[in-house]
Amino acid sequence: MSNTATTHAARDHARAQAAQADDRLSRRTPLDAPDVVWSETVEAGNYAIRALPRGTRLELTDVEGDTSVQLLVFNQHQRSERLNIADTVKVQWQAYLGAGQLLLSDMGRVLMSFESDTSAGHDTFNAMSNRAWNDAKYGDGGIHGDTPNARDRFAVALAKAGLGRRDIGPSVNLFKSVFVEPDGSFTWRGDTSPPGGSVVLRADMDVLVALTVTPHVRDPRPDYKVTPVDITARVGQPAPPDDPIRNSTPEALRAFENTEDWYVSRPELTSDVGDPT
Amino acid sequence: MSHTISPNTDRPLGAPHFDEVVRAQAPWSRTLTAGQHLRIVDLEGNQAVDFLLYSADDVVERYSAADTMTAQGNVYLTAGSVLRSNEGRPMMTIVGSTVERHDTVGGACSRESNSLRYGHHTNHQHACVDNFLLEHSRRAMGKRDMVPNINFFMNVPVEPDGSLGIVDGISAPGLFVDLRAEMDVVVVVSNCPQINNPCNGFNPSAVHMIVTNPA
Numbered sequence: 001m002s003n004t005a006t007t008h009a010a011r012d013h014a015r016a017q018a019a020q021a022d023d024r025l026s027r028r029t030p031l032d033a034p035d036v037v038w039s040e041t042v043e044a045g046n047y048a049i050r051a052l053p054r055g056t057r058l059e060l061t062d063v064e065g066d067t068s069v070q071l072l073v074f075n076q077h078q079r080s081e082r083l084n085i086a087d088t089v090k091v092q093w094q095a096y097l098g099a100g101q102l103l104l105s106d107m108g109r110v111l112m113s114f115e116s117d118t119s120a121g122h123d124t125f126n127a128m129s130n131r132a133w134n135d136a137k138y139g140d141g142g143i144h145g146d147t148p149n150a151r152d153r154f155a156v157a158l159a160k161a162g163l164g165r166r167d168i169g170p171s172v173n174l175f176k177s178v179f180v181e182p183d184g185s186f187t188w189r190g191d192t193s194p195p196g197g198s199v200v201l202r203a204d205m206d207v208l209v210a211l212t213v214t215p216h217v218r219d220p221r222p223d224y225k226v227t228p229v230d231i232t233a234r235v236g237q238p239a240p241p242d243d244p245i246r247n248s249t250p251e252a253l254r255a256f257e258n259t260e261d262w263y264v265s266r267p268e269l270t271s272d273v274g275d276p277t
Numbered sequence: 278m279s280h281t282i283s284p285n286t287d288r289p290l291g292a293p294h295f296d297e298v299v300r301a302q303a304p305w306s307r308t309l310t311a312g313q314h315l316r317i318v319d320l321e322g323n324q325a326v327d328f329l330l331y332s333a334d335d336v337v338e339r340y341s342a343a344d345t346m347t348a349q350g351n352v353y354l355t356a357g358s359v360l361r362s363n364e365g366r367p368m369m370t371i372v373g374s375t376v377e378r379h380d381t382v383g384g385a386c387s388r389e390s391n392s393l394r395y396g397h398h399t400n401h402q403h404a405c406v407d408n409f410l411l412e413h414s415r416r417a418m419g420k421r422d423m424v425p426n427i428n429f430f431m432n433v434p435v436e437p438d439g440s441l442g443i444v445d446g447i448s449a450p451g452l453f454v455d456l457r458a459e460m461d462v463v464v465v466v467s468n469c470p471q472i473n474n475p476c477n478g479f480n481p482s483a484v485h486m487i488v489t490n491p492a
Binding site for chain 1: 336337341342343344346347350351352353363364365366378382383384385387388389390392393394396397406419420421422423424425426433435437438439440441442443
């Protein structure tokens, strides 16, 4: 008789599985470390979605040196406000994101900022993979297969937060860098990332972040190669008035001013922020 | 105002179907069927035409700047560029252009981004996003349907250090771009009202839209 032939045996079988699981993929937010608000490892082809309070530091670590993360960010309280890649690069006069730079919303506010960055760079130009792309490149792009596409992963992730396919805007593509030549063509620089590289993104608003871990669409390797990303988010304070990123450029300062102005209009969201001492 | 297809353009696109001048700073939208051509004429020169596409069958499928750049391996739009959807499908093709290249990196101006780029005093100037949102409101779409667009006749170079920005245009009076619809599409346009950067030569002007049927 098999060990799942009765309800009691099947229950014991099910309950035994967690003890045998990969520790890294079992990482979850500890209940006894109040400063850690998110701890998770997302493996190749998968996704995660999480609300993060203003001030949270979101650390994404490329432990093995070959991760590739597509990131979307929303205002948690007004989700029609979301990451706008065009405004992010245009307002900052810079396409290659790194430490000190902002992820801007379509409402002229700062969703998150790069507090530190030891990766080899990111990409703001190229698409996330979709079903057609992965069907063509890997022979299958379905999320039920071994080579899932980013767009359909996001469709599912966002659905769980009440959002849908029309909410999947262009992502910022973390940990894989692409260079734009003077003639506008792309040169792949995604094979230069050091193992252990990480980015720390500060949430400058209460945000909803969604991410997928899928190969960058310009990755020249024919196989679906991508390693997991380790996520750790810790509570923190919002940017103070003398914050160096806030004051780094006139555009950044006005983006923070717009963000602070929005919080003035929503006092119920800031009532518990700040140390009275 | 009535305009006919100019006899001075270098070749006919097909049988005349519809044409209209879009006044300075105004929105415009139109549904095109597969096979129809759209010519956009920059009447006075260096007038940015902010341009979005939606599948007429399912507006959730829409123009994707990122998919377009990825598929062609280049950030600049030129004759031959295929304008792709977020599902990777061809929506329109640039079949001809008398301007060397067009932009799809810089997005649309908005009151909100203007406040960052130029100062809070620009909060009440008209902007492309307001034009888009108005046209969307007529077609059961809204803010969630805004995505980075094409800027015909706008010049946004990307420098080796990653610097990019809207610089002086390379268009001129009478230059045009020709597009062929590869599926039934809703074309939504903002004739850019921006007056704080050179995308309209600091003087927003009218553009001419000419729709033709296959010859």
